[in-house]
Amino acid sequence: xxxxxxxxxxxxxxxxxxxxxxxxxxxxxxxxxxxxxxxxxxxxxxxxxxxxxxxxxxxxxxxxxxxxxxxxxxxxxxxxxxxxxxxxxxxxxxxxxxxxxxxxxxxxxxxxxxxxxxxxxxxxxxxxxxxxxxxxxxxxxxxxxxxxxxxxxxxxxxxxxxxxxxxxxxxxxxxxxxxxxxxxxxxxxxxxxxxxxxxxxxxxxxxxxxxxxxxxxxxxxxxxxxxxxxxxxxxxxxxxxx
Numbered sequence: 001x002x003x004x005x006x007x008x009x010x011x012x013x014x015x016x017x018x019x020x021x022x023x024x025x026x027x028x029x030x031x032x033x034x035x036x037x038x039x040x041x042x043x044x045x046x047x048x049x050x051x052x053x054x055x056x057x058x059x060x061x062x063x064x065x066x067x068x069x070x071x072x073x074x075x076x077x078x079x080x081x082x083x084x085x086x087x088x089x090x091x092x093x094x095x096x097x098x099x100x101x102x103x104x105x106x107x108x109x110x111x112x113x114x115x116x117x118x119x120x121x122x123x124x125x126x127x128x129x130x131x132x133x134x135x136x137x138x139x140x141x142x143x144x145x146x147x148x149x150x151x152x153x154x155x156x157x158x159x160x161x162x163x164x165x166x167x168x169x170x171x172x173x174x175x176x177x178x179x180x181x182x183x184x185x186x187x188x189x190x191x192x193x194x195x196x197x198x199x200x201x202x203x204x205x206x207x208x209x210x211x212x213x214x215x216x217x218x219x220x221x222x223x224x225x226x227x228x229x230x231x232x233x234x235x236x237x238x239x240x241x242x
Contacts, residue, residue: 021049044163046156051075055160064170069116070109072156078112079119079149081141094144112153118143119150133184154181 015033018024023039026032035043042052051074058067073079080094101118102111122139123131140147158173158181165172 018049021053023049044167046159046163047071047075055164059164059169064164066113068157068160069113069153071160072153073109073112073116076152076156077149078108079115079145079153080111081144081146090144097144115143115145116150116153119145136184151185155185 015024018035018039019026019033021038021042022036023042024033025036027034038056041056042049045052045055047055051071054067054071054074055064058064058071061067080098086094097115098108098111099106101114102108103114119140123136126135137147140150158178161170161172164170
């Protein structure tokens with residue numbers, strides 16, 4: 001049995017949105033909607049069209065790594081723990097960690113980006129292949145980060161870069177990094193069990209800053225300011241204006 005076609009109202013709404021995003025344009029003679037170069041670019045990505053704008057502008061401005069992670073956070077959600085059983089004091093600590101990560105530019109997307117970077121820096125410090133899964137889960141729990149969600153963001157980041165590499169936009173993620181990611185994913189069940197048993201440490205905000213190792217470089221500050229200063233209309237046509 002063939003599936004039912006989508007309702008015409010939904011089709012028309014999608015076409016209108018793609019026209020607004022400059023992902024489609026009307027043929028000058030037939031007036032039929034046709035995909036633009038930007039629309040074909042969006043088709044390559046495992047992202048919603050609006051989120052794909054971030055990746056395109058990251059390529060345009062020379063900061064694809066940052067924008068790909070922000071796009072992953074936008075698509076999948078930030079890596080902070082969400083537990084309805086947290087006490088009021090623990091909930092305040094989670095907010096303190098978010099504030100620590102976003103710094104002077106309050107934004108959930110930036111907080112997610114900086115939390116992901118803090119985790120990646122810790123991986124590099126410990127050695128991706130040498131950091132025991134239980135210790136990794138304990139570190140994440142101590143900083144109110146979800147190890148599962150961090151792995152999800154890392155996997156989506158790899159998928160985005162693979163799509164960009166396959167179409168000549170980026171060199172992609174190296175095979176060694178992919179193998180390390182797969183190795184950590186193979187230990188996922190063990191890490192999940194350790195994370196479930198770990199109790200978050202209640203750290204004052206000053207110590208959180210130290211523990212997260214947030215030595216924000218000038219480049220990072222520039223990226224954060226760029227991301228927060230862009231107006232929504234700068235993305236609506238798929239082109240960020242300077």
